[in-house]
Amino acid sequence: MANVPRFKLNTGALMPAVGLGGWSGVTEEERANGWTFMLTALKAGYRLIDTAWIYGTEKTTAVAIKKSGLPREEVWITTKLHHQHGPFAERFFQESLDNLETDYVDLYLMHWPQTSKWVEGDPEPTDEDGNTITTDEWTFTQTWAKMEKLYESGKAKAIGVSNFSVKNLEKLLETAKIVPAVNQVEMHPYLAQPELKEYCDKKGIVLTAYSPTGYKTVLTDPTITEIAEKYKASSAQVVLSWHVARGVAAVPKSSNEQRQKENITLLTLDPEDVKRITALDRNQRLCNYANKYGKVWGWTYEQLGW
Numbered sequence: 001m002a003n004v005p006r007f008k009l010n011t012g013a014l015m016p017a018v019g020l021g022g023w024s025g026v027t028e029e030e031r032a033n034g035w036t037f038m039l040t041a042l043k044a045g046y047r048l049i050d051t052a053w054i055y056g057t058e059k060t061t062a063v064a065i066k067k068s069g070l071p072r073e074e075v076w077i078t079t080k081l082h083h084q085h086g087p088f089a090e091r092f093f094q095e096s097l098d099n100l101e102t103d104y105v106d107l108y109l110m111h112w113p114q115t116s117k118w119v120e121g122d123p124e125p126t127d128e129d130g131n132t133i134t135t136d137e138w139t140f141t142q143t144w145a146k147m148e149k150l151y152e153s154g155k156a157k158a159i160g161v162s163n164f165s166v167k168n169l170e171k172l173l174e175t176a177k178i179v180p181a182v183n184q185v186e187m188h189p190y191l192a193q194p195e196l197k198e199y200c201d202k203k204g205i206v207l208t209a210y211s212p213t214g215y216k217t218v219l220t221d222p223t224i225t226e227i228a229e230k231y232k233a234s235s236a237q238v239v240l241s242w243h244v245a246r247g248v249a250a251v252p253k254s255s256n257e258q259r260q261k262e263n264i265t266l267l268t269l270d271p272e273d274v275k276r277i278t279a280l281d282r283n284q285r286l287c288n289y290a291n292k293y294g295k296v297w298g299w300t301y302e303q304l305g306w
Helices: 028-032 035-044 058-068 086-100 140-152 166-175 194-203 215-219 222-231 235-245 257-263 271-278
Strands: 006-008 014-016 048-050 076-081 107-110 159-162 182-186 206-210
Touching: 035 048, 035 058, 035 257, 048 058, 058 076, 058 086, 076 086, 086 107, 086 140, 107 140, 107 182, 140 159, 140 166, 166 194, 182 194, 194 206, 215 222, 215 235, 222 235, 222 271, 235 257, 235 271
Parallel strands: 048 076, 076 107, 107 159, 159 182, 182 206
Antiparallel strands: 006 014
């Protein structure tokens, strides 16, 4: 069994520092078959699956947990409220619980700060340019108030946010009764986000990195490959160990059994190597970055605080 450390959230809960990213593709078939790589991960020792309503893999997460034979309480489930669903948070939270075949989730995240226009049956309405249509009639502070009630119900054991900047966290905390337990953001050596890290540390918010390895762009960086050689490990192991050394959780997605095992076999990096990796930061987004209209899911970098 892999010895994955756990990070203490502001609720007192202990969250595995490395989990499995539950995105499984865009086709119905890819999503339906997602349980296969989730099951190999659970068998390898993963105890956290990070899914989302919009991923379409909540039902497959339930299948994988059932097939693993593990008790529900041994698997940490994180899921997310879609950016269109803020005004209907209770309805879609219940839908997520039903999909996951559970009566609670360990962590419920607001997937994005922006709210997209409600169109029944169309979760991602876009304009003629292909940009997500957002609305100012509902704000993330209103969504957060609804999520606080879900936390108080006991059905969301912890609540947090995703893709939030210092700017939007500041705005959220002006009215929040509960400080988010987690902020899940794109983070890797080319996007180390030191200011956000410092801010979240001060507020007791645990950062979780998505796209944590930075794909081949980062994994083939000469500094990373040199350090990997030193530890006789994979580049991904080095980068994931760097995250954990910084106190950042990570949810890498891999459907390859061998890589899954490697990803939870963490290294103890020398402090000097941690510094060298952090120094690679170039504020470069590799997953969610602006399109030709300067927007990410309908918002500009200025609105996102990026």
